[in-house]
Amino acid sequence: MSSDFVSYATPLLLQGLLVTLLVTVLGTILAVVTAFAAGLGRLSQHRFVRWPAAVFVEVFRGTSLVVQMFWFFFALPAFGIQLEPLAAAVLALGLNEGAYAAEIVRGSISSRTAGQNEACIALGMGRALRMRRILIPQSIPAMLPPFGNVMVDLLKNTSLVSLVTVSDLAFRAGFVRNQLGHTTEVFLIILVIYFVLSQVIAFFTKWLERRFALDRQSRSVTKAAGMQPVGAGGT
Amino acid sequence: MISFTNVSKSWGDNQVLRSLDLEVRAGEKVSVIGPSGSGKTTILRILMTLETPDEGLVTVNGETLWDAKPGTTPRETKQMRAARRNVGMVFQQFNLFPHMTALENVTEAPVRVLKMDAAEARERAVDLMELVGLAKHLDHKPPKLSGGQQQRVAIARALAMRPKVMLFDEPTSALDPELIGEVLNVIRELAHSTDMTMLMVTHEMRFAEEISDRVVMFDHGSAVEAGPPHEIFSNPAEERTRQFLRAVLDR
Amino acid sequence: MTWDNAFAWSILPELLGGLWITVQITLAGTAIAMVVGLAVAVIRFSRIPVVSKLFGFYVQFVRGTPLLVQAYIAFFVLPDYGLRFSALATGIVVIGLNYSAYTAEVYRAGISDVPTGQWEAATALSLPMARTWVRIILPQAVRTVVPMLGNYLVQMFKDSAVLFAITVYELMGHALAIGSSSYRYLEPLTIAGALFLLVSYPSSQLIRTLERRLAPSR
Secondary structure (H helix, E strand, O other), rough: OOOHHHHHHHHHHHHHHHHHHHHHHHHHHHHHHHHHHHHHHHHOOOOOHHHHHHHHHHHHHHHOOOHHHHHHHHHHHHHOOOOOHHHHHHHHHHHHHHHHHHHHHHHHHHHHOHHHHHHHHHHHOOHHHHHHHHHHHHHHHHHHHHHHHHHEEEEEEEEHHHHHOOOOOOHHHHHHHHHHHHHHHHHHHHHHHHHHHHHHHHHHHHHHHHHHOOHHHHHHHHHHOOOOOOOOOOO | OEEEEEEEEEOOOEEEEEEEEEOOOOOOOEEEEHHHHOHHHHHHHOOOOOOOOOEEEEEEOOOEEEOOOOOOOOOOHHHHHHOOOEEEOOOOOOOOOOOOOOHHHHHHHHHHHHOOHHHHHHHHHHHHHHEEEEEEEEOOOHHHOOOOHHHHHHHHHHHHOOOEEEEEEEOOOOOOOOHHHHHHHHHHHEEEEEEOEEEEEEEOOHHHHHHOOOOEEEEOOOEEEEEEEHHHHHHHHHHHHHHHHHHHHHO | OOOHHHHHHHHHHHHHHHHHHOOOOOOOHHHHHHHHHHHHHHHHHHHHHHHHHHHHHHHHHHOOHHHHHHHHHHOOOOHOOOOOOOOHHHHHHHHHHHHHHHHHHHHHHHHHOHHHEEEEEEEHHHOHEEEEEEHHHHHHHHHHHHHHHHHHHHHHHHHHHHHHHHHHHHHHHHHHHHHOOOOOOOOHHHHHHHHHHHHHHHHHHHHHHHHHHHOOOO
């Protein structure tokens, strides 16, 4: 690799990396919000909340993320809404991963033992209070590892935003390659960067899990709830 | 204080309660004994609105808790909630909130449900924790407490809501033998020093004999026999009762 | 400017053609993923000195990097080293190998769920390794493994849309081609999404039922 290549490529790739990180963070925030909204929605007593939540989850899980991203960017204008590429991309990422993660929220809350529910009823606590003060706080430690997986998944999926012209790492790599060749080096470099990032997230998640574990109980609940790694697709 | 009139409940083909009529006077301490699956726990669970009767009338402190007609599904009403507030329950599995300290477990419901002032709730909670002998464990979380200690916290938690009726669902069945005594001591203290109405399902026969005003023998969904402890335990009238006591007491 | 029904109907046949390609990619890719994944899992479990660790790293690396970039590498880099395949073949192999890293984990979990007693009994009966695997261990591992593999199959079906970026002309590729030539993206993209949903939703429901049927015996 010539030093020309290095000096040309490095700033561009760094910019791309920053965009990738930005999209990952924004996407994760939207995904967490969506996951709680949809997950709690599916646990609601009211049918008019449960059903839309279920429909939302199934639609966003069942149609492909790629399609969703392009739809938000290319199809929405037909309704008069023109989104910036970044907005369309983050929206698609957040809603899609959020729909998958809704199952994490739903699963870990409903796997709280019946006994906890009964204790709350015995003490005269209404449903909202029960959720807010007792069930959700207990469920958070169990939710952390799967949410860590969600974040890694999101990181990998950010590469797709390059397809809707967002200048992330993958986009910049393509650009550098077009200008300077060195196809192998460029793509291998970003592959390694993605790998390092995903390992960092995984490590951070394990730390969070240890920090917030209630006790061994929370880990066995995760297993008992039969939660699968979210979103198998590494895109 | 409590009355069951013609209460029935089935789970599928299994008739758990058959047209049960039961009355408990205010301040009375009643123990319910009998084999597993006889329906005794269901009585408590219906009183705590954890289960719905198929048919019958249940009242607490004069207020209607359940008024179930066959074929319809009774729903939760304001009246039911008002009646329920008179009842507290201690569970076999304790069911303490693991993410809160013992003290927080006891203050949570008074503050959130009774809208009690936090400082006042804390004061009362400390008193209750002293009553159950756990004044030194206020800031411990349930996983750090032994089973016996957890159950005593559970009793304090239920008492904090000032119920008129306390239900005990096999309170010592999940405990190691050496921890049973400390919990029974607390319940005994409650029975002797308060005029709270107590309804207890238990396998601890000697204890039931000691503290009860009345003992009810339950089997296959019906009350087989009821009477003062010395009658039931020494000279039961019914054969079924005799059978059961023989099997349980001659271990 | 909103939905044009006539247009929608006119492009449907072409999109269905694209769907068919997607289905083929999914089936072929899953076949690769299942076979390679199994091989990787068995080798990792057998703890052969250097190779197992290598495969372990391979699994972690593939799972930690984006499918899109892996596809780019296969498509752009390999020809530089003399390996020139059709876009479709490349796409199938890439997605197959990508998913093999996930199926390998599924197999591994399924295999380690088989009680150690089974291994010990096989040793006591002097069964050769190959027979132990084929007749004793794998059949028991299957119960856990099958529903999870089903989930990955459905997942791959949706992920295959990525392959349009390396010029594989599947459903997504068709939708975008129609969009760019007619300047109407709403109908092709919406129909493409609907087609994905129409296949994936019933499939995942089926798998959930399968899961429930297989579960009690555990």
